[in-house]
Amino acid sequence: MVKNHIQAAAEIIKESKYLIALTGAGISKESNVPTFRGEDGLWRNYNAMELATPAAFANNPSLVWEWYSWRQGLIAECEPNPAHNILVKWEEKGILKTLITQNVDGLHRRAGSQNVLEVHGNLWALKCVSCNYVGMSNAPALGIPPCPQCASHLRPDVVWFGESLDAGIIDQVYIELNKADACLVVGTSALVQPSASFPLIVKKRGGQLVEVNVEETSLTDVVDVHLLGMAGNVLPSLDSLLD
Ligand code: OAD
Numbered sequence: 001m002v003k004n005h006i007q008a009a010a011e012i013i014k015e016s017k018y019l020i021a022l023t024g025a026g027i028s029k030e031s032n033v034p035t036f037r038g039e040d041g042l043w044r045n046y047n048a049m050e051l052a053t054p055a056a057f058a059n060n061p062s063l064v065w066e067w068y069s070w071r072q073g074l075i076a077e078c079e080p081n082p083a084h085n086i087l088v089k090w091e092e093k094g095i096l097k098t099l100i101t102q103n104v105d106g107l108h109r110r111a112g113s114q115n116v117l118e119v120h121g122n123l124w125a126l127k128c129v130s131c132n133y134v135g136m137s138n139a140p141a142l143g144i145p146p147c148p149q150c151a152s153h154l155r156p157d158v159v160w161f162g163e164s165l166d167a168g169i170i171d172q173v174y175i176e177l178n179k180a181d182a183c184l185v186v187g188t189s190a191l192v193q194p195s196a197s198f199p200l201i202v203k204k205r206g207g208q209l210v211e212v213n214v215e216e217t218s219l220t221d222v223v224d225v226h227l228l229g230m231a232g233n234v235l236p237s238l239d240s241l242l243d
Helices: 006-015 046-051 054-059 061-076 082-092 107-111 167-177 195-204 231-240
Strands: 019-023 096-101 116-118 121-128 134-136 154-158 182-186 208-213 225-228
Touching: 006 182, 006 208, 006 225, 006 231, 019 082, 019 195, 046 061, 054 061, 061 121, 061 154, 082 096, 082 107, 082 231, 096 167, 116 167, 167 195, 182 195, 195 208, 208 231
Parallel strands: 019 096, 019 182, 096 116, 182 208, 208 225
Antiparallel strands: 121 134, 121 154
16 A cells, blocks of 8 residues: 555556546535534434434434434535535546445535435435335425325435445445446545445455545555545545646
């Protein structure tokens, strides 16, 4: 592993034939979206962690919605930052094939990324707890939204503790991991499975890994290049080396 060798990272990206990216909360930090485990992280507040469970929703759906509505309000005020924008540019140039994100803030799509796999769902997505209804909301929830199909409760379509990821999305993720010859890992603590193991799958198949983070993570020892810094600075610098 080499540290802070931005030229080496640029070479990996330039030489790749099928680059994918895995992003986490750190890429949205400079857009003012809170991370989960950092200093002001959402999970620092133990009560918040307790809200992200199916049991919490069954016991007190209003309280859970109050918290999600607050988060929806927060992200409605946020804008994509230069790191999101560089990933859009690389997709448009054909350099980046797929973006796998653990983020539920929707900022990659808002920035303009098309080929996005949101493995933990999206804060604006809704699904019914009783029937097969799924939909999107465009404003923070006021109370518990009713299902337009069966009048039961709608819940946020995000993955909660104890739940499995959407099988269809995970299938697509594995197809991409098996095509990738390089993976850029940005702003994730790499502590949550299965996402933390995605880059390892690429590596095992002989692919190269570049990590961008303001700290070292459990992946740092196995990546080819680790770039220490804020995503909103590092990605534009990398981009300037590609032309
Ligand atoms: P974490 O909060 O665990 O980690 C955020 C990472 O971003 C840390 O490693 C930070 O060092 C890094 N970071 C912070 N600011 C940065 C910046 N400006 N540039 C680059 N890196 C920066 O967030 P995730 O790894 O995304 O799941 O967490 C994974 C999952 O855990 C989340 O999707 C969420 C949570 O439980 C669900 O809610 C299902």
